[in-house]
Amino acid sequence: MLHNQAELVRGASAQALSKARQNLPHTVFIDLTQHLLTLVEQHIGMPRWRGLRVVAADASDVRLTTRDATRRVIQFAKVFALYLPGVEMMLHATLYGTDTGERQMLFEHLDLLGKNDLLVLDRGYPASWLMAALQMRAIHFCMRIDSIGGAAVTTFLRSGAGEAIVTLPPPNRPDASDYENEQPRSKLRGILKQRELMI
Known part of the structure; x- marks a missing residue:
């Protein structure tokens, strides 16, 4: 030109x-x-908390609009993201179909995390197989748990203690096989904060 x-x-x-x-x-x-x-x-x-990079994980429903030759096509999907709150940046984001659960999405992204990360999870993630998988990979994590955590969580919540070591049951056999979890039980530090349990 x-x-x-x-x-x-x-x-x-x-x-x-x-x-x-x-x-x-x-x-x-x-x-x-x-x-x-x-x-x-x-x-x-990169901002760090006690030497660890903080990484938040979550999934959200999204509506995607595309066009073909004649009309608009609306599709529903989920987007899973690993987010770095200290610098307000995405570490990674992936689109999924609506039939994939958040725990499975997270499991598929564990290779992006390491022993110098602190993974922060909301109450949609508690599962004994997932906690075992995180411990096997030496990934630090903080997870909100309510009464669905089983007898050990219920006992701790009723104890009135501010914190304790909580032993969670092992993953069931199908989950242990599917997710290659060899760890029989998860021993975790539980902290009671505003009537909610953090593991």
């Missing part, structure tokens, strides 16, 4: 840019996110 200049200037029209964007693989956003997180770590620093 010529912009009132004596030499050519390379440029792209809006139409060409839109066409090129359609061929962009989704994996490029994963690479860009990792590059951005590396820059944040190098130049700003």
